[in-house]
Amino acid sequence: MSDSADLKKAGLKATLPRIKILSILEAAKVRHMTAEDVYKALLETGEEVGLATVYRVLTQFEAAGLVIRHNFEGGRSVFEINQGSHHDHVVCVECGEVFEFYDPAIEERQRKVAESLGFDVDSHSLYMYGMCLGMKRHGHCSKKDGH
Template sequence: MSLENQELRKAGLKVTLPRVKIYQILEQASEGDHFSAEDIYKLLMEMGEDVGLATVYRVLTQFEGAGLVSRHHFEGGHSVFELARDEHHDHMVCVKSGVVKEFNDPRLNELLTEIAETMGFEITDRTIYLYGEYKGTDK
C-alpha cells in the first residue's frame, strides 16, 4: 500500500483517485510551497486528471478536518494549503505578488516564549504572518 493510501486511511478517509492525486501534489511540494485550491486544480488539469474545482475544494476541506493539511488565510481572502507538519514555522506574504515564504527563527521563538511567560502564559499555538513586498527573483 502506498504512503498516500496509508495516510488517507489513517485519517479515516476512503482512498479515492482525487484524494490520492491531491495528496501527492501536496506531498511533492518543495519545502515552503503553498498551494491554493486553484493552483492544485491547474496542476491536475496539466496532469490530464479530470477532477473538478469543486472536488478540489471539498477534498482540501476534508484533509483539513482530518488534520492532514494546514490552511492559511491571508489578507484579501487568499487561502493556501500545505501538508500539516509537526515543526512550527511562520510566514511572510508579499502584498503585491502573493508570494509566501516560510521562516523559523529560534531567536523569535525564544523571545515569544519569554514574553508569554512574563505575562503568565504558556504558548500552545501561534500564527504569525508578516506582510510586505517581496524583492527576491524566485516565485
C-alpha cells in the same frame, strides 16, 4: 504507495481524487497553493476532478491535520502540506513569495499570553506582509516571477 496509507491512517478512504490531491501538495514546487491552483495542477496531469471535490477534500485534509489552511490577505485560502513542524509566514505582497520561519521566543511569549488570559489555544498564525529583498533590489523576485 504511502499516500494511500497516509489517508487511511487519517481515517479517510483512499479514493483517487484524494490520493492525487495529496501527491500534488507533496510534490508542489510552490508549497502554498489555493484550491484553484490545486485544481489546475490536477487538470494538467489529465485528471477529471471537480473543483467542488478539491474544496471538499482540502477541508477534510485540514480537519485530519494533513494540511494547514492560511487566510492571507486577499480573501482566498491557501493550503500547504502539514509537515509537523509549526512555522510562521512572511508574504511578499509584490511577488507572492512566501517565506517561513520559526522563532521559539515568539512561540513561548504567545503561550504565556494565552495562559495569562486562561485561553485554550487551538491554533495560531503570525503573518508579516511587505516587500522581499529580490523585489527591492531588482524589481523582481529572486525565486519566481510576479504572479
